Every structure is written in structure tokens, then in C-alpha cells.
Amino acid sequence: MRKRKVVFSRLLDSSSRYTLTEQLDIFGWMVRTGWDYRSDGQGVFEWLYGLSCTKAQEYNNRYGVPKGNTRDFLRLAFLRAILDESAPEVVKKWRIDQRIIMDSVRRLYVSDGKHGLFRKVYKPFDLTEFENLWLTEQWNPVHENARFIKEIRITTNAEGWGVGVIYGIYPDTIHSRWWKDLTARHHSSSLVIGQAVQKLKDITTKRNPRGVE
Numbered sequence: 302m303r304k305r306k307v308v309f310s311r312l313l314d315s316s317s318r319y320t321l322t323e324q325l326d327i328f329g330w331m332v333r334t335g336w337d338y339r340s341d342g343q344g345v346f347e348w349l350y351g352l353s354c355t356k357a358q359e360y361n362n363r364y365g366v367p368k369g370n371t372r373d374f375l376r377l378a379f380l381r382a383i384l385d386e387s388a389p390e391v392v393k394k395w396r397i398d399q400r401i402i403m404d405s406v407r408r409l410y411v412s413d414g415k416h417g418l419f420r421k422v423y424k425p426f427d428l429t430e431f432e433n434l435w436l437t438e439q440w441n442p443v444h445e446n447a448r449f450i451k452e453i454r455i456t457t458n459a460e461g462w463g464v465g466v467i468y469g470i471y472p473d474t475i476h477s478r479w480w481k482d483l484t485a486r487h488h489s490s491s492l493v494i495g496q497a498v499q500k501l502k503d504i505t506t507k508r509n510p511r512g513v514e
Contacts (some may be wrong), residue, residue, distance in 0.1 A: 302326075302410040302412050302488060302489060303407065303410065303411065303412075304406075304408045304409065304410055305319075305409060305410075305411045305412075306406060306408055307327060307406065307407050307409050307411075308317075308404070308405075308406050308468055309379075309383050309401055309402065309403060309404070309405050309406075309407070309420075310383070310403045310404055312324065312376075312378060312379040312383065313329065313376065313379055313383065315376065315492075317376075318485070321375075321424055322390065322411070322412055322413065322422055322424065322490060322491045323373060323411045323412075323413075323470055324372070324375045324408075324409040325366070325371070325375070325380075325462075325491075326351070326412055326488065326489060327409060327411060327488040327490060328375055328379075329457045329461060329462055329490060329495065330380075330409050330410075330488075331345070331349060331382055331399075331401075331477065332345070332346060332349060332457045332458065332459075332460070333458075333459055333460075334399050334456075335348075335349070335392075335395045335399075336394070336458070336459040337459075338391045338392065338394060338395040339358070339391060340389065340390070340391040340429065340437060342355030342356045342482070343354070343355050343389065343391075344358060344391055344392070345391070345392055345395050346358040346361065348381055348382070348389070348392045349378045349381060350364050350378070350380065351377065351378070351392075352364070357514060358458075361456055361457075361458045362454065362465055362480060364455050364456065364457070365452075365454030365455055365456050366425055366455050366457070366472075368425040368426050368428055368429050368453075368455070369426060369429070371424070371425050371426070372448050372503075378449060382396075383401055383402070383403060388446060392488075393423065396445055404502050406421070410488065412488075412489035412490070412491050412492065414494075418492075418495065418496075419495040419499075421495075422491055423491050423494040423498055424431060424491070424494065425490075425494065426496055427494060428453040428464065428494060428498065428501075429453070429506035430450070430456065431450060431453060431498075431501040431505050432450055432452060432453055432472070432503075433449075433450065433451075434450050434505040434506065434507060435448050435449055435450070435505065435506050435507070435508060435509050435510055436448040436449075436450065436468065436504055436505060436506075436510075437504050437505065437506050437510055438504050439476075440468065440481050441449065441468075441479055444464075444470060444477070445475055446470055446471075447468060447469055447470045447477060447479060448468065448471075448509070448510065449456075449468060449469055449470065449471035449509075450467075450468050450505065451461060451467045451468060451469055451478065452466070452467040453465070453466050453467075453483075453497070453501075454466075454467070455490065455493070457460070457490075457493040457496060458486070459488040460489045460495075461488045461489075462487055462489065462490045462492075462493045462494075463483075463484050463486045463487075463493055464482075464483045464484045464493050464494060464496075464497035465480055465481060465482050465483055466480070466481045466483055467479070467480055468481060471509070474506070482498060483496075483497045483498045483501070484505070490513075
């Protein structure tokens with residue numbers, strides 16, 4: 302991680318000079334610094350994600366960052382964070398405390414995606430290739446055949462980014478759904494995605510493993 306000068310107004314530009322990895326880490330910083338700003342069951346977390354429901358923060362693993370249109374999601378989140386005047390008072394207080402205004406400049410820790418562990422910079426879309434694959438190891442202590450990967454999510458909370466897997470029994474993955482944390486939390490989105498990709502390469506297959514039909 303390195304310090305990067307962040308001009309908040311430039312996050313709103315569709316041709317932003319900030320890389321996707323940098324934008325994700327800035328978003329993660331917003332979630333972390335806004336974690337304790339809450340009132341009546343809502344707060345900065347719900348506002349950034351555009352959620353109208355209350356207490357969504359308590360179930361933050363349900364709200365992953367989109368893997369396909371990540372930049373669009375982030376741009377809307379930054380608009381809400383920086384510019385939207387309809388924000389609740391608790392969000393406005395967070396903006397003041399963290400100096401999140403249009404032309405404000407902060408130096409924030411972000412990752413360039415290079416960690417010495419991987420040859421490439423990993424992004425959310427890289428997780429999609431493992432969805433609808435099968436696990437070669439048993440995660441569920443009761444249901445041995447619960448090995449079908451339904452969805453992979455990259456989520457963020459007060460501790461940082463993490464990757465988790467929703468898996469179940471094929472084809473009934475609507476009623477048979479379990480969650481598995483795949484990585485430890487870290488402030489670098491690229492690091493946790495890279496760790497998840499490397500692990501998934503070792504424990505997935507395109508075919509239902511023999512013996513759990």
C-alpha cells in the first residue's frame with residue numbers, strides 16, 4: 302500500500318485518472334471511516350451502497366461490489382458520498398469529519414495491485430470464472446454434496462476487503478445456500494482477490510466430483 306493524493310471531485314469523472322484498484326481502495330476507506338456513523342438503523346454504509354433498508358451493515362456480506370460493472374457502481378457511490386445533498390445528517394457529519402467535499406484533497410493509502418505475490422493486478426471480474434464450478438473439497442460438515450459454487454462476492458466492512466463464496470447442492474441452490482469466507486480481511490482489494498483466485502484454482506473443477514452425484 303502507498304499514499305496517493307486523492308482529489309474527491311476527480312472521482313466523479315467517468316474518465317477518472319484513478320485506476321479501478323485505487324477506486325476500490327478509496328471506497329473501502331470510505332466504508333471503514335463511515336462504519337460508526339449511524340442513526341435509526343442507517344448510516345454511511347447503507348448510503349454508499351444505495352440501500353433503503355435498515356441495519357444492512359449488520360449483514361454486510363450480502364452486499365458485494367458488482368464484478369461486471371464495478372466502475373459504474375463506484376461512480377454512483379462516490380456521487381452519493383461527495384455530492385448528494387439529500388444525504389441524511391449522519392452522512393453529512395461524516396463528510397465534514399473526513400473532509401470529503403468536492404475540491405478537497407486527501408492522501409490515502411491505496412494499492413497499485415502489485416504485491417510481489419502475483420504477476421497480475423487482480424480485479425473483481427477475475428472471480429467470475431469460478432462461479433458455477435464445483436468444489437473438490439468438502440466445506441459443509443453435514444451435506445457432502447454441497448459443492449456447487451453459486452456466487453462469489455467481494456465485500457468490505459470495518460476491517461477491510463474480503464472474498465466469500467455462496468455454495469450449495471446442485472440444482473437446488475436457492476434453498477441450499479451456505480456462506481464461506483475465503484480470505485482474511487485486508488485494506489487492499491487486489492490482494493484479497495488475488496488470494497481468492499489462487500485458492501479457487503486449487504479447489505475447483507468443471508465437473509461434479511465423483512462420489513457426490
